[in-house]
Amino acid sequence: MSVKIGNIDLGEFPLLLAPMEDVSDPPFRFVCKQSGVDMMYTEFISSEGLIRDAAKSRQKLDIFEYERPIGIQIFGSEISTMQEATEIATLAKPDLIDINYGCPVKQVACKGAGSALLQDIDKMVKMTEAVVKATHLPVTVKTRLGWDDNTKNVDEVAERLQDIGIQALTIHGRTRSQMYKGEADWRMIRDIKRNPRIKIPVFGNGDVDSPQKALDWRREFEVDGIMIGRAAIGYPWIFREIAHFFKTGEKLAGPTVAERVSVCRTHLDKSIAWKGPKVGIFEMRRHYANYFKGLPDFKNYRMLLVKEDNIEIIHAILDEVADKYHHLLLEGEMA
Structure with missing residues (x-):
């Protein structure tokens, strides 16, 4: 069965390139595309920057035909700004719009954007609804398990965001307070996948750095696809190695x-x-x-x-x- 986001067909088990600040720009995306990634995202773009017409934010809207399917990822703390940024991003003609509710870095989260929204689910729901209404494109979300160990609320997030129309959800298996430390825990991602109410594709993200781990976690955590970030930096071959391993069970020789x-x-x-x-x-x-x-x-x-x-x-x-x-x-x- 193919995994679909709206009418974008991503094949049986897509491998996605994570949006990474200062990394997943068009040059990097080009080499990942050559290595067989199924779906990519721009670096995350500030909604404030887009509205102010900041050159750096505008440049991040650059997408190319060979990159498709590609999503533009935006973040922000104000609902009206996010709505306006969605309209601007839609004009760049991506295949979908993705909202970042996962970024843990201080200058984003402390301004009430990224993972900070995990502390205010009602606002997250309203913001997402505004984005969905502002575009004809499918809207997807990337988030984390919760703000910290006491507030792992991604199960509630998944249900409520699906109800207002998001068409896929990527979950990074850490809380905001963990940043990128410790090990990613995908068990809650599996729980969401097993929730009979959840019908949209659910992708896992965090710590997949080898074909063997990709296969093991695909089986163990029942996700619809895997998003890879840091393991692809300087090693875009990871996508073709995982795809080959899925198909044949054999490890592809590394690049010469x-x-x-x-x-x-x-x-x-x-x-x-x-x-x-x-x-x-x-x-x-x-x-x-x-x-x-x-x-x-x-x-x-x-x-x-x-x-x-x-x-x-x-x-x-x-x-x-x-x-x-x-x-x-x-x-x-x-x-």
Whole structure:
């Protein structure tokens, strides 16, 4: 049976790319799409920023045909602002609008947005209803288990938000107070999936970082799909590895160093094309360590890459990396 959000068909068990601030921009989404991700989201966009016409927020609305299906994710603390931001985001023609009720970082939650809404479910319901009414697109929600261990209320959230028209729910298996610490607990996600009232797709998020874990948790927690965030940073191959493992039960060999260099280079080129050379080169610096994780004695190359702002020299350094490490084939050999 296919998983559907509105009339978007995501196949039997979709793998989704999490919206990550300063990570899931179009260049990163491009390399994830090449690795077979089924559905992606923009970085979360401030509703205030959209309404003020802030350049950074506007730029995050950029989506491309090859990325579909793609959702634009928005967050905010005021219902009227969220409504207006929804109208603006709808004009960018995504496939759906996603609301962030999960972001735990202080500058979002302390302003009453993101996971802060878990402390005021009535307001969350009103805000979601306003967003649903402001667009013809399907609306989905990403949230957490609750604000802290004493207020794990995502079961109530799931029922009430489904009742006012959201068409899918992604749950990160931690509370807001946990931030990203400790282990994600997916048991409540399974309880929601088993609730006979819940008819919309429910996706699990948090700590899936290997094909084996993806399969085990798919079976154990009965979710409709898995959303992956941090494990895809510098390793977009995780999507194809999980999909292959689901189909065959076999582990796909990890990317060769040549492939790592090639995808890193694509990411860099896309970054420059989208942001311009100065910002494109600068913002790519946070990704090098992740692309070449596990390579022995890589530190010097990383230092060279993060200091360099001449694109020809960066490409030459990447050539040298490909050349020096070409004999290292598999992740296992790097360990």
